[in-house]
Amino acid sequence: MKALKDILYKVSLTSTIGDMDVEVKDLVFDSRKVQAGSVFIAVRGTQVDGHDFIAAALEKGAKSIVCETLPDQLLEHVTYVQVVDSSRALGVMAANYFENPSEKMKLVAVTGTNGKTSTVTLLYQLFREMGYNVGLVSTVENKINDTVIPATHTTPDAIALQSLLKQMVEAGCTHAFMEASSHAIVQERMAGLHLAGAVFTNISHDHLDYHSTFDAYINAKKKLFDELPKDAFALVNADDKRALVMLQNCRATKQTYALKYPADFKAKVLSNTIEGLELDINNKQIWFRMIGEFNAYNLLAVFGVAVLLGEDEEEVLMQLSKVKGAQGRFDRISMYGITAIVDYAHTPDALENVLKTIQGVRTGGEQVITVVGCGGNRDRTKRPIMAKIATQFSDKVILTSDNPRDEEPMAILREMEAGINPVDFKKTMIIEDRREAIKTAGILAKKGDIILIAGKGHETYQEIKGVKYPFDDREVVKEVLNLLNKN
Numbered sequence: 001m002k003a004l005k006d007i008l009y010k011v012s013l014t015s016t017i018g019d020m021d022v023e024v025k026d027l028v029f030d031s032r033k034v035q036a037g038s039v040f041i042a043v044r045g046t047q048v049d050g051h052d053f054i055a056a057a058l059e060k061g062a063k064s065i066v067c068e069t070l071p072d073q074l075l076e077h078v079t080y081v082q083v084v085d086s087s088r089a090l091g092v093m094a095a096n097y098f099e100n101p102s103e104k105m106k107l108v109a110v111t112g113t114n115g116k117t118s119t120v121t122l123l124y125q126l127f128r129e130m131g132y133n134v135g136l137v138s139t140v141e142n143k144i145n146d147t148v149i150p151a152t153h154t155t156p157d158a159i160a161l162q163s164l165l166k167q168m169v170e171a172g173c174t175h176a177f178m179e180a181s182s183h184a185i186v187q188e189r190m191a192g193l194h195l196a197g198a199v200f201t202n203i204s205h206d207h208l209d210y211h212s213t214f215d216a217y218i219n220a221k222k223k224l225f226d227e228l229p230k231d232a233f234a235l236v237n238a239d240d241k242r243a244l245v246m247l248q249n250c251r252a253t254k255q256t257y258a259l260k261y262p263a264d265f266k267a268k269v270l271s272n273t274i275e276g277l278e279l280d281i282n283n284k285q286i287w288f289r290m291i292g293e294f295n296a297y298n299l300l301a302v303f304g305v306a307v308l309l310g311e312d313e314e315e316v317l318m319q320l321s322k323v324k325g326a327q328g329r330f331d332r333i334s335m336y337g338i339t340a341i342v343d344y345a346h347t348p349d350a351l352e353n354v355l356k357t358i359q360g361v362r363t364g365g366e367q368v369i370t371v372v373g374c375g376g377n378r379d380r381t382k383r384p385i386m387a388k389i390a391t392q393f394s395d396k397v398i399l400t401s402d403n404p405r406d407e408e409p410m411a412i413l414r415e416m417e418a419g420i421n422p423v424d425f426k427k428t429m430i431i432e433d434r435r436e437a438i439k440t441a442g443i444l445a446k447k448g449d450i451i452l453i454a455g456k457g458h459e460t461y462q463e464i465k466g467v468k469y470p471f472d473d474r475e476v477v478k479e480v481l482n483l484l485n486k487n
């Protein structure tokens, strides 16, 4: 039996009313999921205020309520716990409820605008190669050793996260690697975690719809480092100009990695081709299957984490050269002499990196044809910028739909188009239907050409007006090229 008072360990309380020994059957933050004996935690959200659902939760049988503001009318036989911050209380309570799984293994969180999934996936693969039982929490999928658990978020809500970590511990995982999205940090989905370390990859334009200002977005990432315990490490990319800001109020051991600036972990790119990367790390030359300078950063961060977790440098480099990277990140499909690259680049910075990487590995007069869109119900300000970048670094651009969600697809495309220089109009087309857009790229492509399909990477659906239709860029481009059967 779990008593309420035990689950509230380390939660900042304002007041309590009622029996603190009451049994907790489960923790719930959505009144619709309450069962008899649940504790309902009322959280203020972006759409509604969970406090408005306290009565509904009680009607469904909640025995205790955790909230910031007490309801006007208090019921007998119900325990009310008033807390300073409900979201934070939820995180800490979830950790206690699932018996603090993060304290039973080495958990490392990776934050940054780009490179989180890539870095945690590489870490997961590396530690599996080195023989450990490992957990993964990522945008693409969650994993407990080789068992895949579908992911709904980049960072799950506190209850889902702690429950997943507990299952990892039960499966014998000694290490786990997770993405920390800025939404999750602000919403305290990670409160109550014990981290062995955290990594900052970079910060650039994204999610300004949610965080409002770039400073608020930076502060969201910084909060992860402010809250690290003293015995953890904080590993930051010293080539990013916000790296030191991340460390300003950090108590953990501060470590840096960089290709350009002086750092604790340094690498040099010796060669960068369509086949892979050759890096010099600590005076050792290593060949990796991944492409592009940004992957040099990801690989170096992974090397740094492994060493900081106590692994042998030589062994790490040897095993690291075998890893493949994450799905939908620079996925290459070569057919009929045409190279299609499917990449999850959905921010201006990522798109520019991918296109510069492609420019860097071009060998001759081949064309680069880019198919790209921007998601609906997301940061609108990145739309014109991404379209402009696409035209700057491509010979032809087809603007198309990403996940329009609840927005009008053509309205998103018009906002993208507004960023394009008039001289580049002649190389740009707008084709709302993504399949048609990919098909058109296939028709335009000649032998040797490169088609970049950006924005959706591993996603296997396209969300239009609340419906998720099956759609996989990798499958569609294969179908299209087979259909065209280019000779």
Ligand SMILES: CC(=O)N[C@H]1[C@@H](OP(=O)(O)OP(=O)(O)OC[C@H]2O[C@@H](n3ccc(=O)[nH]c3=O)[C@H](O)[C@@H]2O)O[C@H](CO)[C@@H](O)[C@@H]1O[C@H](C)C(=O)N[C@@H](C)C(=O)N[C@H](CCC(=O)O)C(=O)O
Residues within 6 Å of the ligand: 029, 030, 031, 032, 042, 043, 044, 045, 046, 047, 048, 049, 050, 051, 053, 152, 153, 154, 155, 156, 157, 158, 181, 182, 183, 184, 187
């Ligand atoms: C904007 C955002 O992050 N929203 C997340 C947030 O929901 P919210 O704050 O809007 O919730 P709300 O609808 O206002 O409801 C407030 C509270 O009332 C409760 N409620 C509501 C209705 C009701 O009848 N009864 C009830 O109790 C809700 O359960 C909730 O506790 O908290 C929910 C529970 O944790 C999340 O599922 C939800 O993610 C939505 C679906 C989402 O799309 N989030 C995206 C933007 C996101 O989090 N993305 C990041 C990655 C971004 C990136 O780096 O690329 C991620 O980590 O996945």
Ligand SMILES: Nc1ncnc2c1ncn2[C@@H]1O[C@H](COP(=O)(O)OP(=O)(O)OP(=O)(O)O)[C@@H](O)[C@H]1O
Residues within 6 Å of the ligand: 112, 113, 114, 115, 116, 117, 118, 119, 139, 154, 179, 201, 202, 294, 295, 297, 298, 328, 329, 330, 343, 344, 345, 346, 349, 350, 351, 353, 354, 457
């Ligand atoms: N270190 C990096 N720096 C800049 N761009 C990167 C880096 N690593 C990957 N990218 C690019 O950014 C895209 C997204 O990478 P990844 O999925 O690893 O990032 P993420 O931070 O997990 O994104 P999300 O916020 O959506 O979870 C990749 O498809 C690639 O184009």
Ligand SMILES: N[C@H](CCC[C@H](N)C(=O)O)C(=O)O
Residues within 6 Å of the ligand: 154, 346, 374, 375, 376, 378, 402, 403, 455, 456, 459
């Ligand atoms: N984690 C990101 C993914 C964006 C992927 C892109 N395909 C889109 O749908 O906008 C988000 O939810 O903003």
Ligand SMILES: [Mg+2]
Residues within 6 Å of the ligand: 116, 117, 118, 138, 139, 140, 154, 179
């Ligand atoms: Mg991710």
